[in-house]
Amino acid sequence: MTSVVDPNTSDHETNLTLATLFSTSLEVETVHGNPRPSTNAGGRVVRTAVSEEDGVFLTWEDLWVTVSNGKNGSRSILGGVTGYARPGELLAIMGPSGCGKSTLLDALAGRLGSNTRQSGDILINGHKQALAFGTSAYVTQDDILMTTLTVGEAVYYSAQLQLPDFMSMSEKKERADMIIREMGLQDSVNTRIGGWGTKGISGGQKRRVSICIEILTRPKLLFLDEPTSGLDSAASYYVMSRIASLDRMDGIGRTIIASIHQPSSEVFQLFHNLCLLSSGRTVYFGPASQANEFFASNGFPCPSFQNPSDHFLKTINKDFEKDIEQGLGGGIPTEEAIDSLTKSYKASAICQEVQRQVAEICKQDRGALENKRSHAGFVTQCLVLTRRSLVNMYRDLGYYWLRLAIYVALSLGLATVFYDVGFTYGSIQARGALLAFVASFLTFMTIGGFPSFVEDMKVFERERLNGHYGTSAFVIGNTFSAVPYLLLISLIPGSIAYFLPGLQKGAEHFLYFASVLFACMMLVESLMMIVASVVPNFLMGIITGAGIQGLMILGGGFFRLPNDLPKPVWRYPLYYIAFHKYAYQGLFKNEFEGLTFLNNQSEGPKTISGDQILRDNWQVEMDTSKWVDLAVLLGMVVLYRVLFLGFIKTKEKVKPIVRAFLSVSPKKNIQVMVNPSATPLN
Numbered sequence: 001m002t003s004v005v006d007p008n009t010s011d012h013e014t015n016l017t018l019a020t021l022f023s024t025s026l027e028v029e030t031v032h033g034n035p036r037p038s039t040n041a042g043g044r045v046v047r048t049a050v051s052e053e054d055g056v057f058l059t060w061e062d063l064w065v066t067v068s069n070g071k072n073g074s075r076s077i078l079g080g081v082t083g084y085a086r087p088g089e090l091l092a093i094m095g096p097s098g099c100g101k102s103t104l105l106d107a108l109a110g111r112l113g114s115n116t117r118q119s120g121d122i123l124i125n126g127h128k129q130a131l132a133f134g135t136s137a138y139v140t141q142d143d144i145l146m147t148t149l150t151v152g153e154a155v156y157y158s159a160q161l162q163l164p165d166f167m168s169m170s171e172k173k174e175r176a177d178m179i180i181r182e183m184g185l186q187d188s189v190n191t192r193i194g195g196w197g198t199k200g201i202s203g204g205q206k207r208r209v210s211i212c213i214e215i216l217t218r219p220k221l222l223f224l225d226e227p228t229s230g231l232d233s234a235a236s237y238y239v240m241s242r243i244a245s246l247d248r249m250d251g252i253g254r255t256i257i258a259s260i261h262q263p264s265s266e267v268f269q270l271f272h273n274l275c276l277l278s279s280g281r282t283v284y285f286g287p288a289s290q291a292n293e294f295f296a297s298n299g300f301p302c303p304s305f306q307n308p309s310d311h312f313l314k315t316i317n318k319d320f321e322k323d324i325e326q327g328l329g330g331g332i333p334t335e336e337a338i339d340s341l342t343k344s345y346k347a348s349a350i351c352q353e354v355q356r357q358v359a360e361i362c363k364q365d366r367g368a369l370e371n372k373r374s375h376a377g378f379v380t381q382c383l384v385l386t387r388r389s390l391v392n393m394y395r396d397l398g399y400y401w402l403r404l405a406i407y408v409a410l411s412l413g414l415a416t417v418f419y420d421v422g423f424t425y426g427s428i429q430a431r432g433a434l435l436a437f438v439a440s441f442l443t444f445m446t447i448g449g450f451p452s453f454v455e456d457m458k459v460f461e462r463e464r465l466n467g468h469y470g471t472s473a474f475v476i477g478n479t480f481s482a483v484p485y486l487l488l489i490s491l492i493p494g495s496i497a498y499f500l501p502g503l504q505k506g507a508e509h510f511l512y513f514a515s516v517l518f519a520c521m522m523l524v525e526s527l528m529m530i531v532a533s534v535v536p537n538f539l540m541g542i543i544t545g546a547g548i549q550g551l552m553i554l555g556g557g558f559f560r561l562p563n564d565l566p567k568p569v570w571r572y573p574l575y576y577i578a579f580h581k582y583a584y585q586g587l588f589k590n591e592f593e594g595l596t597f598l599n600n601q602s603e604g605p606k607t608i609s610g611d612q613i614l615r616d617n618w619q620v621e622m623d624t625s626k627w628v629d630l631a632v633l634l635g636m637v638v639l640y641r642v643l644f645l646g647f648i649k650t651k652e653k654v655k656p657i658v659r660a661f662l663s664v665s666p667k668k669n670i671q672v673m674v675n676p677s678a679t680p681l682n
């Protein structure tokens with residue numbers, strides 16, 4: 001087996017060869033609006049004449065990522081990988097499934113999960129800098145999109161949110177239309193994206209919508225995790241060539257890093273550099289055009305008529321060891337082939353050149369990358385998010401319409417059970433039970449919207465990490481868009497449950513009743529949004545939300561009267577924290593104040609005033625008016641929303657601190673690795 005470095009070549013000659021090797025893939029071509037990919041007649045990638053000045057230089061050196069294996073210690077996912085990405089170049093990360101491509105992208109983009117540990121240096125323009133929140137754009141492997149929107153709406157709303165205010169609406173729309181056309185989605189502009197239960201566009205089209213949204217602002221640093229999955233070979237080629245040609249739009253060099261599974265030979269020619277991984281180890285990092293030669297010189301020549309990328313992946317895929325041993329690997333076990341390639345790469349001049357490039361990039365001081373991208377102003381963001389959320393809520397049957405139908409059915413049930421309660425002594429208990437049911441159970445059912453909240457949170461997290469808008473704008477948009485729907489639910493089912501049983505007459509009394517119902521539903525929604533931001537899982541979130549509400553209902557002072565509540569915990573502080581306390585007391589005052597109840601006893605009729613019932617039966621605090629209770633409820637709505645905002649902001653702030661805390665020195669990592677088969681070569 002021969003190495004790519006000829007031992008007879010002098011250092012000077014080696015450097016010259018490498019200089020040629022690295023520059024052959026970087027021929028400069030000035031392009032005049034040519035939409036074709038930047039390959040020359042020989043099929044070799046050429047670099048367009050772009051400015052590197054404003055571009056982003058990304059380097060990573062000896063990067064390790066490990067995850068805890070519970071009692072078994074740690075497992076390394078990435079083992080000491082080194083590389084770089086420069087403006088005007090497209091770096092492709094390839095390797096068998098599970099080799100660590102997404103992990104490398106996540107590490108570079110600063111988005112590793114909290115159960116991982118990272119070490120090594122990742123520098124942006126030679127500086128240690130936290131990415132995310134707008135410094136880069138990342139098209140993740142999952143397409144997290146608002147399923148109710150059409151392709152056109154998704155991209156237009158995104159354009160309005162991301163593009164700066166100095167661009168007019170028509171300019172923003174023009175940019176969105178252009179990107180939609182570039183990604184070949186013009187025929188699906190009016191098709192809904194679709195999701196669970198509703199078929200919309202195909203998986204490949206969703207991939208392209210995700211890419212459209214992230215390239216709208218022409219980010220300087222773009223990460224793409226499998227951008228071509230679900231696309232046919234022609235679509236893959238066009239999508240990748242559009243991505244590769246992003247530079248030409250304004251002549252600024254873009255740094256693009258994409259993980260890719262099965263590039264056709266045409267797509268392969270678009271790559272400037274190739275990073276080939278196997279079990280987290282670097283098998284090859286260098287010019288894509290030289291990878292074939294590297295494999296051939298190490299005894300793995302690409303058979304004629306075979307796509308080189310297929311050949312590379314077959315050579316280093318050990319997941320199907322038996323088949324490969326029998327038919328494809330020429331008798332050499334894959335593990336051995338990988339070890340040999342990895343060692344050969346480490347010893348090669350290509351590897352040395354990569355390290356030299358990394359050191360050179362780090363030496364040049366280009367200044368840290370600006371954290372703030374110019375995007376739409378705060379007011380525009382709030383307005384666009386409110387409008388988008390209103391449309392989403394209107395079209396998502398599960399968000400409010402199903403709830404409205406169930407509320408109508410339930411209020412009809414209440415109306416029949418409590419129909420015309422009258423003014424006898426017996427009606428006192430009936431009125432109390434009816435009001436408590438409304439304040440507890442009708443509001444409790446708001447948790448039915450939780451799956452939709454979780455979907456909203458997922459979209460928010462993706463857009464937020466990519467810096468599309470701020471957290472406050474999201475909370476405001478989400479709050480205001482819910483108002484009309486909750487008003488509808490408070491008024492329609494509310495009036496059925498109020499008038500048919502014959503509760504206290506008068507517009508003021510009904511409006512108060514509907515306002516309390518509205519405030520309670522807003523509160524439960526806010527509570528569930530807080531839960532969704534902490535527990536983004538349907539089942540666990542619903543159980544958590546239901547549990548919290550169950551405790552508040554118990555301590556609210558109806559099922560056990562206030563004076564009978566056990567003092568520790570239940571009376572102090574839960575009774576005062578539970579919004580149900582204010583809802584029960586407000587509704588009771590609204591209902592009983594001013595009414596008189598009659599008891600026909602044998603010794604003659606006896607009356608009892610509403611005030612007396614409030615004091616003696618329900619133990620209501622009579623020194624405050626019902627309006628104070630409503631004001632407390634509305635104040636709680638604001639407080640819960642502020643808490644929601646606080647939770648998201650704290651999560652954003654705490655995550656990088658936890659990440660930094662978990663990043664330990666490489667040596668420590670090597671020591672904790674217990675699985676020798678996963679130990680990367682040094």
Ligand SMILES: Nc1ncnc2c1ncn2[C@@H]1O[C@H](COP(=O)(O)OP(=O)(O)OP(=O)(O)O)[C@@H](O)[C@H]1O
Binds near residue numbers: 077
């Ligand atoms: N946060 C994590 N916790 C535990 N294991 C993880 C974590 N992240 C990644 N892994 C494991 O690391 C390995 C590499 O995962 P990664 O997603 O990076 O692979 P990949 O090359 O992108 O795969 P694919 O091409 O199939 O998407 C997998 O075995 C995966 O299970």
